[in-house]
Amino acid sequence: MRNTPDISGHYTSGDLLRRLESRLRDDGADAARPTFEALAPYDHFHGRGIEATEELVQDLQVSPSDHILDVGSGIGGPARLFAQRFQCRVTGIDLTAEFCEVARHLTAQLGLTERNVFEQGDALAMPFGDAVFDGAYTMNVSMNIADKRAFFAEIHRVLKLGAWFRLAEIAQGPGGEPNYPTPWARTGASSFLATPAETCANLEASGFVIESQRDTAEAALAYAARSRAVVEAGGQPPHRAVSLVHGALAEEAIANTGHALKEGRTVPIELACRKVSESDG
Numbered sequence: 601m602r603n604t605p606d607i608s609g610h611y612t613s614g615d616l617l618r619r620l621e622s623r624l625r626d627d628g629a630d631a632a633r634p635t636f637e638a639l640a641p642y643d644h645f646h647g648r649g650i651e652a653t654e655e656l657v658q659d660l661q662v663s664p665s666d667h668i669l670d671v672g673s674g675i676g677g678p679a680r681l682f683a684q685r686f687q688c689r690v691t692g693i694d695l696t697a698e699f700c701e702v703a704r705h706l707t708a709q710l711g712l713t714e715r716n717v718f719e720q721g722d723a724l725a726m727p728f729g730d731a732v733f734d735g736a737y738t739m740n741v742s743m744n745i746a747d748k749r750a751f752f753a754e755i756h757r758v759l760k761l762g763a764w765f766r767l768a769e770i771a772q773g774p775g776g777e778p779n780y781p782t783p784w785a786r787t788g789a790s791s792f793l794a795t796p797a798e799t800c801a802n803l804e805a806s807g808f809v810i811e812s813q814r815d816t817a818e819a820a821l822a823y824a825a826r827s828r829a830v831v832e833a834g835g836q837p838p839h840r841a842v843s844l845v846h847g848a849l850a851e852e853a854i855a856n857t858g859h860a861l862k863e864g865r866t867v868p869i870e871l872a873c874r875k876v877s878e879s880d881g
C-alpha cells in the first residue's frame with residue numbers, strides 16, 4: 601500500500617527554513633552559521649529529541665567506511681549526528697520534499713555535504729540497490745506507514761547481511777486510541793499504530809532477528825517533567841521540533857501526546873534488530 605499525499609502535507613508548511621532561522625535568531629544563534637548545539641532543539645524530530653538519538657547511537661559500532669541509511673530522515677539532525685560522530689556516510693530518505701530541502705541546507709551549513717545525502721522518496725519503494733547499507737535506523741516514522749511488512753521488508757532488502765537496524769516508534773498501548781492531532785498525524789486517518797507485539801511480529805516476518813526491545817515510556821515521562829520544570833522556571837523547553845514544524849497545531853499535538861502517554865494509549869519503544877539471512881521471512 602502506498603502512502604497518501606496528506607502524510608507529507610501534514611509536515612509541509614512552505615516556510616520551514618524561514619521560521620527555523622527566526623527561531624535560531626531569537627535563541628541568540630547565528631542563523632547563517634548554526635552550530636550542532638544551536639540546531640539540536642529543532643532538528644531531532646522525535647520524542648526526547650537529541651537525548652533519544654544519543655541513546656540510539658551509544659552502543660553501536662560504526663566505522664568511517666560504513667554507509668548508513670536513515671529512513672524518514674526529517675530535517676536531518678540524527679543523520680548529521682551519525683556523520684559527525686562516526687565520520688561515516690549517511691543517506692537519508694524522506695517523503696516530505698520541504699524537509700529534504702531544509703536537511704540539505706543545514707548539512708551544507710555544517711560542512712557535511714560529502715558525508716550526508718538526502719533523497720526525497722517513499723520508504724516503501726526506495727531508490728537503492730539490494731544489500732548496500734551497513735546499518736539503518738528509523739525514528740518515529742512507522743506511525744505514518746500502513747503497510748508495516750512492506751516497510752520492514754524494504755529496509756531488510758537494502759541492508760547487507762549482518763547489518764544492524766534500529767527502530768524507534770510510538771506504539772499502540774492498551775489504553776485505546778490517542779486523541780488527534782499528534783505530532784505525526786492530524787487525524788487517525790493517517791496514523792497507523794501497531795502494538796509492540798505486532799511490531800515484533802512484523803519485523804520477524806520481514807526477516808529481522810530482534811536483539812533487544814525497550815519501552816521508553818518512563819524515560820519520556822521523566823523528560824516531560826524536566827521540560828516542564830525548565831519552562832516553569834522561565835526557560836525554553838529543550839525539545840522544540842514539534843512547535844517549529846507544526847506552529848499553531850503544536851500545542852494541542854503536544855498535549856495529546858502527553859495525555860496518550862500517561863493514559864497508556866501510546867507506548868514509545870526502541871528495538872535493536874539484525875539482518876541474519878537474505879530471505880525476507
Ligand SMILES: C[S@@+](CC[C@H](N)C(=O)[O-])C[C@H]1O[C@@H](n2cnc3c(N)ncnc32)[C@H](O)[C@@H]1O
Nearest residue numbers: 644645646672673674694695696722723739744
Ligand atoms: C516525526 S518525523 C521524524 C523525522 C526524523 N526521523 C527525526 O527523528 O528527526 C516523521 C517523518 O517521517 C517521514 N515519512 C512518513 N512517511 C514516510 C514514507 N512513506 N517514506 C519516507 N518518509 C516518510 C515524514 O516525512 C517525516 O519526516
